[in-house]
Amino acid sequence: MQPTHDGLVARSLASVWHPCTQMKRHETQPPVAIARAQGPWLYGTDGKRYLDGISSWWVNLFGHSHPHIQAALVDQLGKLDHVMLAGFTHAPVVELSERLAALTGLGHAFYGSDGAAATEIALKMSAHYWRNTGRPAKSRFVGLAGGYHGETVGALAVTDIAIFREAYAPLVRLADTVPSPDARNAAPGETAQDVARRAAAALEIWLQEHHTTTAAFIVEPLVQCAAGMAMHDPDYLRLARALCSRYDVHLVVDEIAVGFGRTGTMFAHQQAGIQPDFICLSKGLTGGTLPLSAVLTTDVVYAAFYDDDVTRGFLHSHSYTGNPLACRAALATLELFEQLDALNANKALAQRIDAACAPLAQHPRVRHARSLGMIWAWDVDTTLPDFSRRYHQHAMARGLVLRPIGKTLYAMPPYMLDDEAVQCLASGALAALNATLQEEN
Numbered sequence: 001m002q003p004t005h006d007g008l009v010a011r012s013l014a015s016v017w018h019p020c021t022q023m024k025r026h027e028t029q030p031p032v033a034i035a036r037a038q039g040p041w042l043y044g045t046d047g048k049r050y051l052d053g054i055s056s057w058w059v060n061l062f063g064h065s066h067p068h069i070q071a072a073l074v075d076q077l078g079k080l081d082h083v084m085l086a087g088f089t090h091a092p093v094v095e096l097s098e099r100l101a102a103l104t105g106l107g108h109a110f111y112g113s114d115g116a117a118a119t120e121i122a123l124k125m126s127a128h129y130w131r132n133t134g135r136p137a138k139s140r141f142v143g144l145a146g147g148y149h150g151e152t153v154g155a156l157a158v159t160d161i162a163i164f165r166e167a168y169a170p171l172v173r174l175a176d177t178v179p180s181p182d183a184r185n186a187a188p189g190e191t192a193q194d195v196a197r198r199a200a201a202a203l204e205i206w207l208q209e210h211h212t213t214t215a216a217f218i219v220e221p222l223v224q225c226a227a228g229m230a231m232h233d234p235d236y237l238r239l240a241r242a243l244c245s246r247y248d249v250h251l252v253v254d255e256i257a258v259g260f261g262r263t264g265t266m267f268a269h270q271q272a273g274i275q276p277d278f279i280c281l282s283k284g285l286t287g288g289t290l291p292l293s294a295v296l297t298t299d300v301v302y303a304a305f306y307d308d309d310v311t312r313g314f315l316h317s318h319s320y321t322g323n324p325l326a327c328r329a330a331l332a333t334l335e336l337f338e339q340l341d342a343l344n345a346n347k348a349l350a351q352r353i354d355a356a357c358a359p360l361a362q363h364p365r366v367r368h369a370r371s372l373g374m375i376w377a378w379d380v381d382t383t384l385p386d387f388s389r390r391y392h393q394h395a396m397a398r399g400l401v402l403r404p405i406g407k408t409l410y411a412m413p414p415y416m417l418d419d420e421a422v423q424c425l426a427s428g429a430l431a432a433l434n435a436t437l438q439e440e441n
Contacts, residue, residue, distance in 0.1 A: 037064030060288030092327035116150025148226030229377035237272035264373030356426035
């Protein structure tokens, strides 16, 4: 017998500490109990249906319960569910590592469980590389203002969003920040490329002074998602790559949210034609089915750890490193990119969504309407301090999952919306905005 919706919600509130949530708010806005999901739709235990307009925190690519990924998982479960990766290996992790190397031009994949873990792996590898090569003073990091790279203690060091790290400041070794190339910072007459070059000039000034103690510069390429979908010109990445090479500082690209086709190319940094020293991957890696992250790097970095001395090795692990089921889900996801010609298909889908969302982009209270690949964002001019919470409620009432970041409304849907789903997204987003703005009075 299936539990009732209200009963399951009550049990959840009594036993589950929900993520990134002030639990007291659930007194007036309880969580929604979901029974199943199919394609872009979530189905509640109360029978209601919701369009997953943010891909369940940006992880779902080809829709929920995709039969190709499901079949791969069932097949793998019948062969090998898990084996520790220290001293052992297996076909899914080898094949996935080879596929990711071919896609990125990097290699030596090291696996974690989530995005924050990938960030920490990359930072530790970078600092340890400099230690192994006789330059231990290079142990600091620099990132962008408004950058987000995870919420574990190590990742918080390079996350410049106060609400996530202020409470833990005594635990965090804070990195430095340089100005963001956010195109919304353009002065009158400036282009996005002008902003990018101005921000790169600031990075150069910083590196001139601090490169001898700096291990790496970490950046979310093209879109700083948690900063309100702050988008920048690819020229910034080209200039940053040149500066990092000139000043002997690693370039870490955090593709956790923007990788796997989200910005229009397989990886966002490829639009700048650059090669990073490290790439962090997660979220869409398994198509939104199982937790998995990966960090890939260069032969030069890998070689610095290859030694008879155990202490020069990268002594980092977690129990489920390179889990076969998660790796098999990732392989199936990569297969779907080829089978569906997903990157080209997304171009056509994005055009349909652009057209449907035109009334929202033209709304008199919307500022900086923007899109890139399969990401859309609209800044809302509102006096409501709790705009995000109110908007989310109105969207849910219309069968649509959208969660603004501050006063930035955004959509990051799965890559497989039909006409009904596109219309639900566009009309529901606009209706929810109008309903929310009516509450200003």
